[in-house]
Amino acid sequence: MKMKLLIIFNLLLISSHFAISQTVQNSAAVEKVWAQYNKYKEPAITDRFMKHSEMMPLIQKHVTSKFVTKEEIGISVGDRSINHLTAGRGKMKVMLWSQMHGDESTATMALFDMFNFLGASDDNDNLRKLILDNLELHFVPMLNPDGAQAWKRRNDLEIDVNRDARMLVTPEGRALMGLAKKLQPEIGFNLHDQNYLYSSGRSKNSATISFLAPAYNYPKDMNAVRKRATQIILAMNKALQTKSRGNVAKYNDDFDPRCFGDTFQGMGISTILIESGGFYQDPEKQFIRKLNFLALLTAFESIATASYEREALKDYDLIPENDNSLYDVFVKNVTINKEGHEFKTNLGINRTQLKSADNSSMTFSGRIAELGDQELIFGYDEIDATGLKFTPAKIKTMTRAEWDKLNPQQELDLIKEGYLFVKWLNGKSPTGAIKNRLLNLTNNSENQVQAAGIGQNAEFLLTRDGKPVYAVINGYKVDLNQPAKVLSNTYGY
Incomplete structure (x- = not known):
């Protein structure tokens, strides 16, 4: 009887080993x-x-x-x-x-x-x-x-x-x-x-x-x-x-x-x-x-x-x-000055997908989607803005030829000086998506984004003692301590 049980046990062991081997294989x-x-x-x-x-x-x-x-x-x-x-x-x-x-x-x-x-x-x-x-x-x-x-x-x-x-x-x-x-x-x-x-x-x-x-x-x-x-x-x-x-x-x-x-x-x-x-x-x-x-x-x-x-x-x-716990970019603990009130809060930023006229490609337009205290919310990209202030960006004026000659590092250097927009001195610039750049174009004399607000374009700087540390450009996070890298698209306003 013991021998029979031993044989059965061994057969089960072999069968089990074969099944596991098959799974692994x-x-x-x-x-x-x-x-x-x-x-x-x-x-x-x-x-x-x-x-x-x-x-x-x-x-x-x-x-x-x-x-x-x-x-x-x-x-x-x-x-x-x-x-x-x-x-x-x-x-x-x-x-x-x-x-x-x-x-x-x-x-x-x-x-x-x-x-x-x-x-x-x-x-x-x-x-x-x-x-x-x-x-x-x-x-x-x-x-x-x-x-x-x-x-x-x-x-x-x-x-x-x-x-x-x-x-x-x-x-x-x-x-x-x-x-x-x-x-x-x-x-x-x-x-x-x-x-x-x-x-x-x-x-x-x-x-x-x-x-x-x-x-x-x-x-x-x-x-x-x-x-x-x-x-x-x-x-x-x-x-x-x-x-x-x-x-x-x-x-x-x-x-x-x-x-x-x-x-x-x-x-x-x-x-x-x-x-x-x-x-x-x-x-x-x-x-x-x-x-x-x-x-x-x-x-x-x-x-x-x-x-x-x-x-x-x-x-x-x-x-x-x-x-539903994600934003494209989530900015935590940023200091904002709005209507004479200074406070610390969070910003949720999303990029709307815009299809091309021939429905064959997509560009993006970033906006501020949420402002306030948020629990268990995250971002594909996140910025811990503790000690940083929401700061409106400046507009740099230059000719179209000067714009055309800018390389990514030069654009990044301008961002570090507080610029996110370029206005051409000799003509009207295009509106809509601008591919493979870091800076935006604008036909306005003043930056339209002066304070954080829901629905506003996500175009701002995060500064420490007046010096830019991060930029949010068309809803994309840009770490100014990292090498220059163009974005999928910026925007013309």
């Missing part, structure tokens, strides 16, 4: 692809503003290579095709759709990186084969091409496609619902972007990736379908924590019957929402694009091996919730 396979990511990153996509006309040749590339098959499942309000791509030969059906909000493109970029990986043949073939042998992958990239064209959230009927799961007014919504009913996938990925000012809990960590296993009813019950979605999220969270610790959050799970994620969950599709938020100094979301790639690759591996089933549901509660 699979993780190693994903880690290897992560290290080689640039090999798979789609070079034709360099920013967030890809349009339908630019996407179609990329789709055709993968159709021609026979990695995917393509089916047109609908036509948008603006007469653009909505495309369904299929890859893989497995039994488990997984459906992914991106950019149902037209200005939320991070996952679309990552999907084309994923196509390059899955359609290749190299030393990562074992992982690739594991995924394609076990999964049948269905992709709908850029569900809302009209929104992408105009870089707006809604479609050309001005309807939020993600709130159209019940009425199905939009052709985009009908296309997605029709595909889901036809395929009846076991798992779905709803791929979005969210406000970059969300934080992971009440912390200074941005919510770079936020997850949700949507509820399928108002009581937010947990059935087997939602459980599977939650466990897959936990597998992805573990992978992301190794690359961007503390930058994962979870989305609010209040039930909304208008939304596709909630509706699909109720239809028996284990649906996972992925929201791409913000990351420090990543305005084009290229690092976040890479994190999306990692999250999806991890999910595919865990689904193919069913390793997600080992995840404990209680760990989902440990992921912090999204919180």
